[in-house]
Amino acid sequence: MYKIIEVKQSVFEDNNKDAQRLRDECKEKGVFLLNVMSSPGSGKTTTLSRTIEQLKEVCHIGVMEADIDSDVDAKTISQYGVKTIQLHTGGMCHLDADMTRQGLYELGLENVDLAILENVGNLVCPAEFDTGSALNVAILSIPEGDDKPLKYPLMFQVCDVVLINKMDVLPYFDFDLENCKKNILYRNPNAKIFEICAKDGKGIQEWCDWLISRMKEWKDEYGVSK
Amino acid sequence: MYKIIEVKQSVFEDNNKDAQRLRDECKEKGVFLLNVMSSPGSGKTTTLSRTIEQLKEVCHIGVMEADIDSDVDAKTISQYGVKTIQLHTGGMCHLDADMTRQGLYELGLENVDLAILENVGNLVCPAEFDTGSALNVAILSIPEGDDKPLKYPLMFQVCDVVLINKMDVLPYFDFDLENCKKNILYRNPNAKIFEICAKDGKGIQEWCDWLISRMKEWKDEYGVSK
Numbered sequence: 001m002y003k004i005i006e007v008k009q010s011v012f013e014d015n016n017k018d019a020q021r022l023r024d025e026c027k028e029k030g031v032f033l034l035n036v037m038s039s040p041g042s043g044k045t046t047t048l049s050r051t052i053e054q055l056k057e058v059c060h061i062g063v064m065e066a067d068i069d070s071d072v073d074a075k076t077i078s079q080y081g082v083k084t085i086q087l088h089t090g091g092m093c094h095l096d097a098d099m100t101r102q103g104l105y106e107l108g109l110e111n112v113d114l115a116i117l118e119n120v121g122n123l124v125c126p127a128e129f130d131t132g133s134a135l136n137v138a139i140l141s142i143p144e145g146d147d148k149p150l151k152y153p154l155m156f157q158v159c160d161v162v163l164i165n166k167m168d169v170l171p172y173f174d175f176d177l178e179n180c181k182k183n184i185l186y187r188n189p190n191a192k193i194f195e196i197c198a199k200d201g202k203g204i205q206e207w208c209d210w211l212i213s214r215m216k217e218w219k220d221e222y223g224v225s226k
Numbered sequence: 227m228y229k230i231i232e233v234k235q236s237v238f239e240d241n242n243k244d245a246q247r248l249r250d251e252c253k254e255k256g257v258f259l260l261n262v263m264s265s266p267g268s269g270k271t272t273t274l275s276r277t278i279e280q281l282k283e284v285c286h287i288g289v290m291e292a293d294i295d296s297d298v299d300a301k302t303i304s305q306y307g308v309k310t311i312q313l314h315t316g317g318m319c320h321l322d323a324d325m326t327r328q329g330l331y332e333l334g335l336e337n338v339d340l341a342i343l344e345n346v347g348n349l350v351c352p353a354e355f356d357t358g359s360a361l362n363v364a365i366l367s368i369p370e371g372d373d374k375p376l377k378y379p380l381m382f383q384v385c386d387v388v389l390i391n392k393m394d395v396l397p398y399f400d401f402d403l404e405n406c407k408k409n410i411l412y413r414n415p416n417a418k419i420f421e422i423c424a425k426d427g428k429g430i431q432e433w434c435d436w437l438i439s440r441m442k443e444w445k446d447e448y449g450v451s452k
Binding site: 039040041067068069070072091093120121122123124125128141143144145147148150151152153154166168169172173 | 265266267293294295296298317319346347348349350351354367369370371373374376377378379380392394395398399
């Protein structure tokens with residue numbers, strides 16, 4: 001089961017400052033906030049399902065599913081036995097820090113050490129709004145084409161990790177994997193890139209191992225004891 | 227060859243009124259404005275290439291390629307021998323009526339009877355801004371999933387036509403075609419739906435025949451003589 005929240009627009013004028021406040025609060029409470037962004041249909045929900053399967057025994061996960069409407073994704077994720085909340089944005093094309101906070105408080109910061117935000121499916125606007133996350137992940141799927149980092153610069157600049165998804169259908173599309181990686185690194189030379197197939201689970205282990213080690217680093221860096 | 231224009235943000239507060247003004251001007255000048263919207267990577271540019279191949283002998287086509295950055299698409303389209311303009315939105319996630327007007331004036335209303343706007347790849351924001359178009363087309367590709375009309379309600383409400391693209395890869399995805407159509411018609415019972423494959427050209431003829439007949443109706447309805 002999951003709850004549906006109609007998130008309210010932020011009262012804070014400066015989202016960047018507010019995001020920093022939320023980031024500090026998350027550090028204090030030991031909650032690693034993972035912000036997952038992509039185009040519609042890139043496989044965010046399936047990737048999260050696989051990630052949860054891998055990690056639910058090693059950490060307490062809470063998931064926030066942001067959508068303009070519908071609860072299709074929350075329904076899917078809640079079946080994986082983690083606390084799930086559906087955030088309805090009321091037409092808004094992104095989440096900001098305060099909207100994220102409303103979801104986190106509903107999850108309960110005390111109960112969670114990995115909070116995952118599935119942002120609205122949109123390669124433009126979510127990149128413009130810092131959610132207060134510890135880590136930004138972008139998913140880019142093979143059918144979308146290898147030129148996307150050229151066309152949507154900010155998304156690939158702000159993300160720490162890019163998961164290239166739907167690797168199983170690579171043979172059926174004109175997609176140049178090396179060119180795609182080159183385009184990603186052109187936008188962000190520090191981006192970490194994983195090739196995955198959320199459908200059959202390929203590459204998920206490597207991504208999850210890396211995520212766990214990143215969370216450990218984060219805990220050590222900020223002296224998080226939880 | 228094509229020109230790159232950095233479009234300026236609209237000075238008009240009421241985009242709906244401004245869109246109506248632009249629509250009236252287009253009728254007067256006999257320019258049928260087609261607004262093409264979709265997620266990133268759904269195949270807008272390939273679909274337009276195929277459409278231009280079919281129609282360039284029967285009407286004067288001008289194309290506006292809207293992107294946040296890059297001129298990948300304008301480069302592609304200009305090879306088809308039609309007047310092409312690249313509109314850079316400077317980070318903006320959509321085009322409004324005045325931005326569209328800047329592009330149309332650059333194309334020259336006198337020279338064109340079918341003006342095609344390839345909107346920014348985004349299933350959310352472009353649906354919120356009337357561009358002054360005579361016809362709105364949404365492209366939904368098979369890899370994105372059949373649930374998209376449920377998650378992105380406004381896009382499917384405002385579009386007159388939905389082109390279901392990448393039909394060639396249907397066997398490789400969990401995509402229920404009938405369910406997709408049901409979801410589209412749930413959002414917009416009047417939507418016209420075509421199944422196409424822009425890559426191999428399947429279904430393009432039917433879509434173009436329909437478009438031509440729709441343009442004729444429009445000319446008759448508004449007494450356009452051009």
